Amino acid sequence: MQEGVSAAWVPRDPLPECGQSAGRDPGDMNHTKGETRVQIQESVRGKDVFVIQTVSKDVNTTIMEMLIMVYACRTSCARSITGVLPYFPYSKQCKMRKRGSIVSKLMASMMCKAGLTHLITMDLHQKEIQGFFNIPVDNLRASPFLLQYIQEEIPDYRNAVIVAKSPASAKRAQSFAERLRLGIAVIHGEAQDAESDQVDGRHSPPTVKTTGAIHPSMEIPLLIPKEKPPISVVGDVGGRIAIIVDDIIDDVDSFVAAAETLKERGAYKIFVMATHGLLSCEAPRFIEESAIDEVVVTNTIPHELQKLQCPKIKTVDISMILSEAIRRIHNGESMSYLFRNIGVDD
Secondary structure (H helix, E strand, O other): OOOOEEOOEOOOOOOOOOOOOOOOOHHHOOOOOOOOOOEOOOOOOOOEEEEEOOOOOOHHHHHHHHHHHHHHHHHOOOOEEEEEEOOOOOOOOOOOEOOOOOHHHHHHHHHHHHOOOEEEEEOOOOHHHHHHOOOOEEEEOOHHHHHHHHHHHOOOHHHEEEEEOOHHHHHHHHHHHHHHOOEEEEEEOOOOOOOOHHHEHHHOOOOOOOOOOOOOOOOOOOOOOOOOOOOEEEOOOOOOEEEEEEEEEOOOHHHHHHHHHHHHOOOOEEEEEEEEEOOOOOHHHHHHHOOOOEEEEEOOOOOHHHHHHOOOEEEEOOHHHHHHHHHHHHHOOOOHHHHOOOOOOO
């Protein structure tokens, strides 16, 4: 460990079975069973602290662990506290949903309030989330590692086409296609997801005509409701390798449906590539039974169990770029080297 850099750990007290009593040290009676307690094993006064936290299945516990650890380092007079979250939790909740809330903004506020002075993360669901923070945010990219995997591990990738499973993913697909000098295809017409404007906060209040609060001489025009067109694929995938790209793969229903559509259109091999592989619920089983040939994700989120359940899941290691980011921040070096050839729209 370099001089001036420190680390901390979070002890987890196992919960006893019902009816049993847990033996506890008298010095530990200042916290309740099940609560997170942080104990820093060495002095961090005047040091640069890097808190590395991966998101587990219990995402809320993960968040509390990080907040308490950051606050402990802050009250211990650390010079700087950098959070390293390869996957930023609640990143999909970055827009107003009817009468909901923008949870990503709340997450950013809590981290800053706890004492975070810098954040390193990777492939935010929307890059505008960086604006929720009042501290520097380095949003690293996993695309160079995924592109390298395509070039080295997919035979005859020159006969491939990059596919966006919805128009919302077209920008990411275009970025991959332009860098690999490949064509692009977009699947249009599938069921609307949570990113649609229909569930945006601008749809509230309801569009039902109410004349009680409106002057009789005024009539506000109603928005014409959307109607889903039949599923269609814009672009030629016949006799080609189809590579579906996205940032997060969680529930795989939409990916499985996209793979079936591509198979019907003549694609002979189908890959799915994403940065964050949450792969929750029955995702491994659905992938194994689907027309998808391979799912490639990075190790921003642990998924060893899912790989044992489904051999189609492959992992790309991105630890190198995270470690280089930590080294550069600690030494006060420029971060621009890690953002080479990344445009505003990437």
